[in-house]
Amino acid sequence: MKYAVTDEGYYGNFGGAYIPEMLYPNVEELRERYLDIIGQSSFQEEFNKLLKDFVGRPTPLFLANRLSEKYKASIYLKREDLCHTGAHKVNNTIGQILVAKALGKSKIIAETGAGQHGVATATVCALMGMDCIVYMGKHDMERQKPNVERMRILGAKVVPALSGSMTLKDATNEAMRHWINNPTDTHYIIGSVVGPHPYPDMVARFQSVISQEIKAQLIQEIGNPYPDYVIACVGGGSNAAGAFYHFINEEQVTLIGAEAAGKGVDSGESAATTVLGKPGVLHGSKTLLMQTADGQVIEPYSISAGLDYPGIGPMHAHLFETGRAQFMSITDEEAMLAGIELSRLEGIIPAIETAHALAVLDKMEFDKDDVVVINLSGRGDKDLDTYIKWGKY
Amino acid sequence: MENRLKTLFKKKSKNVLSIFYTAGFPTHKDTVAIAQYLEAAGADLIEIGIPFSDPVADGPTIQASNKVALDGGMTLPILLAQVKEIRKQVKLPIVLMGYLNPVIQYGVERFIKEAKAAGADGLILPDLPLVEFQTHYQSLMQAEDLCMSFLISPTTSEERIYKIDAASTGFVYAVSASSTTGAKGDFQPEQLAYFEKLSKLNMQNQHLIGFGIHDHQTFSKACEYGAGAIVGSAFISMLEKSNDLEKDIHLFVTRLKKGN
Ligand SMILES: Cc1ncc(COP(=O)(O)O)c(C=O)c1O
Numbered sequence: 001m002k003y004a005v006t007d008e009g010y011y012g013n014f015g016g017a018y019i020p021e022m023l024y025p026n027v028e029e030l031r032e033r034y035l036d037i038i039g040q041s042s043f044q045e046e047f048n049k050l051l052k053d054f055v056g057r058p059t060p061l062f063l064a065n066r067l068s069e070k071y072k073a074s075i076y077l078k079r080e081d082l083c084h085t086g087a088h089k090v091n092n093t094i095g096q097i098l099v100a101k102a103l104g105k106s107k108i109i110a111e112t113g114a115g116q117h118g119v120a121t122a123t124v125c126a127l128m129g130m131d132c133i134v135y136m137g138k139h140d141m142e143r144q145k146p147n148v149e150r151m152r153i154l155g156a157k158v159v160p161a162l163s164g165s166m167t168l169k170d171a172t173n174e175a176m177r178h179w180i181n182n183p184t185d186t187h188y189i190i191g192s193v194v195g196p197h198p199y200p201d202m203v204a205r206f207q208s209v210i211s212q213e214i215k216a217q218l219i220q221e222i223g224n225p226y227p228d229y230v231i232a233c234v235g236g237g238s239n240a241a242g243a244f245y246h247f248i249n250e251e252q253v254t255l256i257g258a259e260a261a262g263k264g265v266d267s268g269e270s271a272a273t274t275v276l277g278k279p280g281v282l283h284g285s286k287t288l289l290m291q292t293a294d295g296q297v298i299e300p301y302s303i304s305a306g307l308d309y310p311g312i313g314p315m316h317a318h319l320f321e322t323g324r325a326q327f328m329s330i331t332d333e334e335a336m337l338a339g340i341e342l343s344r345l346e347g348i349i350p351a352i353e354t355a356h357a358l359a360v361l362d363k364m365e366f367d368k369d370d371v372v373v374i375n376l377s378g379r380g381d382k383d384l385d386t387y388i389k390w391g392k393y
Numbered sequence: 394m395e396n397r398l399k400t401l402f403k404k405k406s407k408n409v410l411s412i413f414y415t416a417g418f419p420t421h422k423d424t425v426a427i428a429q430y431l432e433a434a435g436a437d438l439i440e441i442g443i444p445f446s447d448p449v450a451d452g453p454t455i456q457a458s459n460k461v462a463l464d465g466g467m468t469l470p471i472l473l474a475q476v477k478e479i480r481k482q483v484k485l486p487i488v489l490m491g492y493l494n495p496v497i498q499y500g501v502e503r504f505i506k507e508a509k510a511a512g513a514d515g516l517i518l519p520d521l522p523l524v525e526f527q528t529h530y531q532s533l534m535q536a537e538d539l540c541m542s543f544l545i546s547p548t549t550s551e552e553r554i555y556k557i558d559a560a561s562t563g564f565v566y567a568v569s570a571s572s573t574t575g576a577k578g579d580f581q582p583e584q585l586a587y588f589e590k591l592s593k594l595n596m597q598n599q600h601l602i603g604f605g606i607h608d609h610q611t612f613s614k615a616c617e618y619g620a621g622a623i624v625g626s627a628f629i630s631m632l633e634k635s636n637d638l639e640k641d642i643h644l645f646v647t648r649l650k651k652g653n
Binding site: 008016017018019020021022024025026163164169173176177180181182183184278279280281282283284289291293294295296297 | 445446447449450451452456460463468469492493494495496497498499519520521522524525543544545546548549550553557568571572573
């Protein structure tokens, strides 16, 4: 279990809970209770029932024949894009809204980048009849307009974050400030494996259903639960955490995270944290962080709002430091081309975040009997504007 | 020489006025002068903020001052040099306050030693976990005779207040409300009840009440319950508008203490 979180919330050198006192009682309450709450059979029953009947799980594991032919390996797509709301994010929001109810909270806040987590949060709030406020960078509200309106239709209030580069980091700052100002009745549903302990572990547990299903589905498909590769994109790292979770201690499975290189890792407009980051503290945890020598956070850039974040979750920082997972940097251009390729070869338009994972294929040399699972974290409906603006199809 | 913060609280346990401002605001060169003007105007204690790109515990005023300071090129090494400069003339206790990340990049031990050498008397690092302080830095800070103030908030349990008090030296920073910095308006009854509760606890340290102290009324109310109070956002708003820092700082401090 050398990759598991410690009781104090550390993954190796990363993790912990670096928060001002105003947040301490809330985070501590969550830390003390989350394992008990999610371990209860009534919780598990309700969680699993909602995943099945509301989200539509299990999601298929699809053998992508034409993609397999092109890259000369057996390539499977884990179809998280078929989850209700269009991405893996809802696995976590279902879990956290049930935790919030168990904690007696009546209001929900969230941050969002691509808007998928915001939509997934607004959705479960509508389902459970809870008030919902979502913070979203103003820049992201512009590039993910359909998701802003989806949240509003679902009854959520969307508040623009106006500081910094007006993207995910700034939305997270605003959500944390809101929580400081509303500590008693509000639960903060963080959307990735980031934030103070216990969030990274809690979110990873809720997303771990992805790799749990992959194992069962691979037994059906190939008679063996272990693929040779699991590939996922990494913004904060929740879909990757879910796809890696049950394979982490199986060293024969190669784990690959795809980070957003933006316009190139040396361009000054990038979000490739494992290349450009150093250990630091942001949003409550110690992790790899893009920052200046003075410790000021560098504004990241990616064409995909969901990967446009200057850090990665502490679990991934640890997987990187130990070499257990490899991380690859994918440029905007490479991702867009991979997104178009999947559309043409398999009839699936992926989210641009997800397209970063697909772009890894072109950089790999597989053996022809390799089994490769790509976590198809979300669908591209929300990204049509970006595809259209990019134009090369 | 004894730590100036400890000396202050030995001599004075009522109406202590602490002023917080962001290093490098309104401009890079003002950090030193503001400290001098504050001493001349009659403040008791100076807290200087280390600017950070992502100040999550701060409201709009202090956020904006952080951004202006960083855009103006403010850094931790520059601030330490300025503290040295301040120390040539100013005798007031100086506390350096900041988010953890810039301090980590500088090196926490190195920062502790150099802050002390520059003439600082205390530190406040709101996102440094208590346990991490106790295991890694407490003995060094004791050896350097540098004080550490931790925050408590209205949602902090009594048991934890005592833990925080035991780890703190100099004073305990009592946040007045569940809020980010910069609240306006008068205190609510539940805040007064919280101040009352704090004043009856048997803490080893004096406590200063901060967040939302913005005029004579809120300052004197806070002083009824604690050893004094900390004014930040209101001071920074004044700096932002001022054309004559010396005169306006004098006026600001006088009004806070005496009313109009
Ligand atoms: C479809 C999709 N994939 C991936 C991500 C990145 O998040 P994470 O790294 O937490 O999976 C997002 C975030 O918005 C997303 O919408």
